[in-house]
Every structure is written in structure tokens, then in C-alpha cells.
Amino acid sequence: MTGRVIIIGGGVAGMQTAITLDELGFKPVIIEKEASLGGKLCRWDRLFPTMTPAQEVLGDLLKRVEKTASEVRTSTTVSEIEEQGRGVTLSDGSRLDAEAVVVASGFDIFPAERKEEYGYGLYDNVYTTVDVERMFREGGVRMADGREPKTVAFLHCVGSRDEKVNQRHCSRVCCITGVKQAIEVKQQIPGAEIFSFYMDMRMFGPGYEELYRQAQQQYNIHFVRGRISEASPTIDHRIHIKAEDTLIGRPLRMSVDMLILAVGMQAGSSNVAFGRNNNIDLYPSGFLRPLNQFSGNVRSSSPRLFYAGTVTAPKNIGESINEGIAAAYQVAQTLNAAKS
Amino acid sequence: MKITWKEYQKDIADDHYYYARSCIRQNFFPGSEAAFLHILGNDLGRDVLDDARHTSCTGIGYHSDIVPLDTIMTVVARQFSLMTEAGYENFVSSCITSFGIYSEALEMWHDFPEQEEKAHEYLYKATGREFKKPKNLAHTSDVMFHHRHQIAAQAKHKLINAQTGEPLKVVDHIGCHYAKIFPKVGVGGSEFPYVLSGMVEAWGGECIDYPERRHCCGFGFRNYLVQANRGCPVANSKKKLESMAPYKPDFIVANCPGCTMFLDRWQYAISEMEGTLYGQDGHGIPVLTYEEMAGLVLGYDPWDLGLQLHQVAVEPLLDKMGIEYDPGAKYLGKNGKFIGKPEDSIIGCYTK
Amino acid sequence: MTTWGYSISRPRSIDIDRNDMSYSQELLREYPELQTCIACGNCTATCTAANLTSFSLRKVHTLVRRGEYQGMAEELEKCMLCGKCRLACPRGINTRQIVLTLKKHLVNRSR
Numbered sequence: 062m063t064g065r066v067i068i069i070g071g072g073v074a075g076m077q078t079a080i081t082l083d084e085l086g087f088k089p090v091i092i093e094k095e096a097s098l099g100g101k102l103c104r105w106d107r108l109f110p111t112m113t114p115a116q117e118v119l120g121d122l123l124k125r126v127e128k129t130a131s132e133v134r135t136s137t138t139v140s141e142i143e144e145q146g147r148g149v150t151l152s153d154g155s156r157l158d159a160e161a162v163v164v165a166s167g168f169d170i171f172p173a174e175r176k177e178e179y180g181y182g183l184y185d186n187v188y189t190t191v192d193v194e195r196m197f198r199e200g201g202v203r204m205a206d207g208r209e210p211k212t213v214a215f216l217h218c219v220g221s222r223d224e225k226v227n228q229r230h231c232s233r234v235c236c237i238t239g240v241k242q243a244i245e246v247k248q249q250i251p252g253a254e255i256f257s258f259y260m261d262m263r264m265f266g267p268g269y270e271e272l273y274r275q276a277q278q279q280y281n282i283h284f285v286r287g288r289i290s291e292a293s294p295t296i297d298h299r300i301h302i303k304a305e306d307t308l309i310g311r312p313l314r315m316s317v318d319m320l321i322l323a324v325g326m327q328a329g330s331s332n333v334a335f336g337r338n339n340n341i342d343l344y345p346s347g348f349l350r351p352l353n354q355f356s357g358n359v360r361s362s363s364p365r366l367f368y369a370g371t372v373t374a375p376k377n378i379g380e381s382i383n384e385g386i387a388a389a390y391q392v393a394q395t396l397n398a399a400k401s
Numbered sequence: 402m403k404i405t406w407k408e409y410q411k412d413i414a415d416d417h418y419y420y421a422r423s424c425i426r427q428n429f430f431p432g433s434e435a436a437f438l439h440i441l442g443n444d445l446g447r448d449v450l451d452d453a454r455h456t457s458c459t460g461i462g463y464h465s466d467i468v469p470l471d472t473i474m475t476v477v478a479r480q481f482s483l484m485t486e487a488g489y490e491n492f493v494s495s496c497i498t499s500f501g502i503y504s505e506a507l508e509m510w511h512d513f514p515e516q517e518e519k520a521h522e523y524l525y526k527a528t529g530r531e532f533k534k535p536k537n538l539a540h541t542s543d544v545m546f547h548h549r550h551q552i553a554a555q556a557k558h559k560l561i562n563a564q565t566g567e568p569l570k571v572v573d574h575i576g577c578h579y580a581k582i583f584p585k586v587g588v589g590g591s592e593f594p595y596v597l598s599g600m601v602e603a604w605g606g607e608c609i610d611y612p613e614r615r616h617c618c619g620f621g622f623r624n625y626l627v628q629a630n631r632g633c634p635v636a637n638s639k640k641k642l643e644s645m646a647p648y649k650p651d652f653i654v655a656n657c658p659g660c661t662m663f664l665d666r667w668q669y670a671i672s673e674m675e676g677t678l679y680g681q682d683g684h685g686i687p688v689l690t691y692e693e694m695a696g697l698v699l700g701y702d703p704w705d706l707g708l709q710l711h712q713v714a715v716e717p718l719l720d721k722m723g724i725e726y727d728p729g730a731k732y733l734g735k736n737g738k739f740i741g742k743p744e745d746s747i748i749g750c751y752t753k
Numbered sequence: 754m755t756t757w758g759y760s761i762s763r764p765r766s767i768d769i770d771r772n773d774m775s776y777s778q779e780l781l782r783e784y785p786e787l788q789t790c791i792a793c794g795n796c797t798a799t800c801t802a803a804n805l806t807s808f809s810l811r812k813v814h815t816l817v818r819r820g821e822y823q824g825m826a827e828e829l830e831k832c833m834l835c836g837k838c839r840l841a842c843p844r845g846i847n848t849r850q851i852v853l854t855l856k857k858h859l860v861n862r863s864r
Contacts, residue, residue, distance in 0.1 A: 274789055277789045278785045278789050279785070281781055281785060281788060282788070283788070284788070291615065293610065293613070293614060294611075294612070296611070296647050296648060301612035306767060306815070308792045308812070308815050309767070309812055309816055309821075311767050313766060313819065314767070314768055314769070315768070628758045628759060630759070631759045632760050632761055632762040635759075635761050635762075636761050639761060640764065673755055674757060675761065
């Protein structure tokens, strides 16, 4: 018995899985496709709803992983998972054996250019919420010409709840991300008028609804219920948008300095390859389907194959970290039972 | 970073076309179809069959709930049977409405083969004919787009202001039934159609990306047919004209017969009703079909292209392009026969 | 004179660029809690006037917030000021006060 457990993905779920497995006496190997650990969290500035710097959460996890005996292989990709979770094949063709595999490979950010009608990548000043996090890390929101925007529109549900781009699911966290960023823009530019175009506001977490209310009352963010149907450039390089104010029942149009698309979470591109394993089942959305949605969220139909984090569905950071802990304990239970 | 349209390409046949004409274009822009045949046949050396036996596609009736599906499907089947009989496989439609109808029939037959069986049966019972589906279905603008570089190589005039050397600013208007019904059948898809802007760019012009670029002209068939309902159709064209005017376009090039007619004729109606003109120096914005645009580029005489039948005077554009023309010949038709001169309107859409 | 048989339809879009947002802004400065409306419809559901007329406070204040003031003063005349909406509002908005404030401003505005 080597005690080696392979964790595919070094984001928050994968890192937490490694930390807990190490505590339980196993030898975690994190395989991360990027050059460093951290996953999508590396791209974030501050976290909802507490405005905690992402670096704080990330730094803490990294420090804790550092203290473990985990082996970390960065810039490495898994091409195949052994049927019974007894190892993986890496993209260079080499085989790595293990006693169990935890799939924590996360999600992909919806590519906003697929919603052609919003002109992402075509027009200046159409950005995604991911771009905005980068801007905040780099010192604040600026238009392409370097000026601060005076009018900003956020559009929710870009790449979520949308059959046209084959993303029928709700990505859950974009609502609160949009609210958080609207507040941050207003904090940076108090004179800015901010309009948020939404279909529903899904404030599922503790403190989320409170933040939404703060955005409305304290920050005077205008929430307009209706989806933007198209964006076009204006003669002065602003963005013209069309929507319906569905609470009034009339079309609404306006031009803004900046349009920010709240992009959703789509299934990780590696899920299809992982799905070639007969014990790994995919939802129609492309996320991995756990053994049981109520009592087996981190399990697959193979006893040595586990899931943690957003590889199975859109989740927030706390939920993903919890799944890392849960997966580690389930691994321990299985492997300890096999030992005795 | 303008990448998006390139993801959508369609196959356009290179030669041997069966040509299906448009109903309303022959009345409103009669030189366009002649120009298409001349450009394809004489300038590009392509084989096009202009078949007198084909009929209207009955699309206007279909979209106005007068012609039922079974009927229009059989009409489409008959056009295809004429193509089959003539030994052609590439069907080219001169009208966006028809192109939409043919695309719809092919798509429907693909999804519901029993409907195609019906079409075969109806056509055979009614006419004794049989048909094969075209190998390639294209709109005439697709064919012009396909040959845009050959046309550019033979250009006598570029879409360039002869005085300033600046590219002409062009508004392209696509027409809803070109790619909004089936985005895959249009060059560039539905959001960023490239079929007209590809020609404009290849011939030296510059397309304007204005806020209402993708908006419908308002034609809408049944909405427009009843006179009392025309307030809504004209308001759509007005919305587009208002949105493009600040960019000072030199002309509009339109893809669809109905849109070309609307954008041209409504400028007159709006000027009469509200006193607004959207062009420069008391003029309207000239509206061309893509064949007329290609014809000017290839050095055709503007009056041979039928530009005297436009409501908005084209002379300002001809002057900008440095095209020589005989003002006295404007209203002389075939063999120098006077075809009649329209009265000048109060505001002067006609006058130079 | 040509008889056209129709006239050009006017756009019914709310055009934020063209609308005068100054009163909307003033109102929201005075009553920022108005932004917290979640459009639940509780006010209209319980409204004495809405049962008999087209009055909808939710629509009226949303229109005012978008800079659409035309006809709003007349709409507000339908309110009977019974105050039941204030009891019902889950966001705690002082709806009755909003009606009074809107009336005062919009009636002055239309004079």
C-alpha cells in the first residue's frame, strides 16, 4: 500500500483535498495543468460577500499545502483516468498509479465571444466579470482609453440559462459577483451611474441578499429586470444597449461607457475525456454527475473515484473547500476499509 | 480582433447557376438583375441560366397568410424541377424572401422527410414533373461576394471619394430572412453578416457599424401590405436612418429587395411627412443594390443600371466616385426614348 | 398635399439617454429604499384602487425611476391613500409617503 491519492486539479477544492488527505496520513499528488496552484482564484481580486481579498484565502491554502508532504506536479495534464480509480494517464502518455483518484478539475469560464450579439472582443469597452477582477487587481476599472467610466451596465446570466449556447443551467455565483462588482465600481467611482440587467437575482448564500440590498439602497445601483438583447457601438465609441424593462413592459435603450458581462461557469473542457471512463457519468450540462445528489456528492460509481468542487456543478469557494474535506474523508474511509 | 464572422463560412458554387428572379426587384430596381447577368456572364465568364419558365416563389403571399405551406412547397418543388430539367445543380435566388423560402423548404424537408415526399407527390400530380434538391443554394449577393476579388481586379472605380482619396462610408443592410432564420446559411452568420461588407471592403469602401445596424427595415409583409398599418414599418426604417445619419454615410447598400425599396422610398415619405432628410447638403442617402454597386465599380453607365428609378437621387454619390454621366440622359430609356420624369417633391429627394 | 393614410408610429422605448433623469435622481436621493423594490407586487395585490382601476404603484415608481413622468400624476390620482400597501411591503418601503411625494413633485412639474 503506497497511500498515494491523485488529485486532478490544484484549485481550492484540490488544495483542500490534499491538505485533509495529508492530515489523514495519505500521500496526495496534485496534478495541475497550469504553471502554479490556485485555479481560478488566482484571477480574483476580492471575494463576495465579505470583500475578503482573494489573496488571503489563496495564500492560506497555499501555505497549508506547502506544509504537507504532498507532491505537486504543475503544467501537467491528465488525459485519462483508470477505470477503477487506480491511477491516471498523463498527456505525455506516462502512467501514474494510485490507490484512489479525486477529480477536482473545476469549471471553465464561459467564453463571452460566443454571445456574438454583445460584441465581446469586437467593441472596445465590453468586458467580462473576469476582466473586471483583473482590472481591480491592477488598480481599478478603466475604459480602453484609460478614463474612468461614468455609466456602466452589468448584464447577468451571460452563458447561463441560455439554450442558444447550450448552457441551460444556472451558474449560481454570477448574481452575487455582479452585485459585488457593481458596489466596487461605485466605491471606486462614486459619481458613476450603474445599471444591472438581470432576469432573477439568486442570492443563495449567507450575506448575499444583504449585499444585494446594500447595492440597491446604499449604492443606488439601478436594477432593471430584463436581458440585454444586443449591444452595438455608438459614434462616440460608447456601447448602445437594448433591453426590455419587463416590470414596465416597454423596451428600454441607453448607451453606456462600459458593458460588463457576468459570465457563467461551464463544464470543464476535460470532462469529456474523463467521461470516457465508464464509472464517470456526465450531466447533459457536461458537469460530472455524482453517485447521489443528496448523500453521495463526492462519490462516483467506482469506490476509488471521487469528486470535489465545481467539477460536478457550479459552487462557491466555501462549498468547494467543504467538498475537498468531504472527498478526503471518503477516500480515507474506503482505503482504510480495504486495508483492514 | 474582428474574428467572429470568419467562423461562419458557407459553400458558394463557383459556376453554372440556375437563376431565380425576384418579383418586386424587377419593378423597383429593374437594372439590378440585368446587371447581375451581365457581370456574371460577360465580366466573369460564368454560366447562368435565366429561365423564363420559373414563377414567383409566392413568398409574399406565404408570409401574409394567403398562400398555404403545401402550396408554396410545391411551387419551390417546381422551381427545383426546372433547374433539374435544365441540367443545373446550383440554385441562385435573386431575393432574400425567396432565399429564406428555399432555405426553409430544404431545412423542413431535411427534418421532416414526409413533407418532401408530399412535395414530390403534389408536384407530380399537378405537373407531371420531378425534381432534385439543389446541391448548392445561394443568394445572388453570395455569388457577388464569392467573386468580389475578381470584380475588384477589373474595377474602373473604387468605393473611394475621388476628391479626398478617403474610402466611402457605406451602410450595409442585410435583410432579416438572409440569416436570421438560419444563421448557418448566411456568410458571417446572423449577428455579423459579412456578405455585403465583404464586397464593400474588397472594393475600397468602409462599412459603418452604427447602433441599429442589425435592425429590421420594417417591411414585415402583412404589416406593410395594408396601407393603414404602414406607420409601424416606416418607423423602423426611420429608426435606422436616424441611427446612421450621424456617421454621414455616402450610401446604403441593401441585400433584400424589400429593404432596398423601403430604405429608398421611405426617405421620400419621411421627407414629405416630417421634413427630415438624412443625407448631406439637403439630399437623401442614396440606396444601392449590390449589383448596382458592383456595376458602378465595374464602370457601367449609371442609367444602364437603372439608377434613375431610385427615389433618392444618386448623383451626389456618382460625383464623389468621379463617375462621368450624362444628366440629360437620365430619363432616356432604351433607344433614347423618353421614359417620363417624376415631379420634384417639395423637399427635393429627387433634385440634385 | 399628399394623403398618406397613416402616420409614422412613435417609438415606445424608454430612452434613458434622452430622458430627463434629474427628478428620478432627486427622488432616489430622498428615498433610497425605493431602489430595494423587488417587484413582488404585494402593494398592487392589496391595493384598494388597483382592484377597480389600472393603478399600479410598482409600475408608476419604476417608470418615474426611469425618467418617464408623462401621465404619472394622473395615475397617482387613483390612489386612495389607505396605506395598506405600506403594511404589506416586505422591503419596508414607506409606499404611502412615496405616493404623496410623487404627487407633490409631479403635479408641480405638470403645471
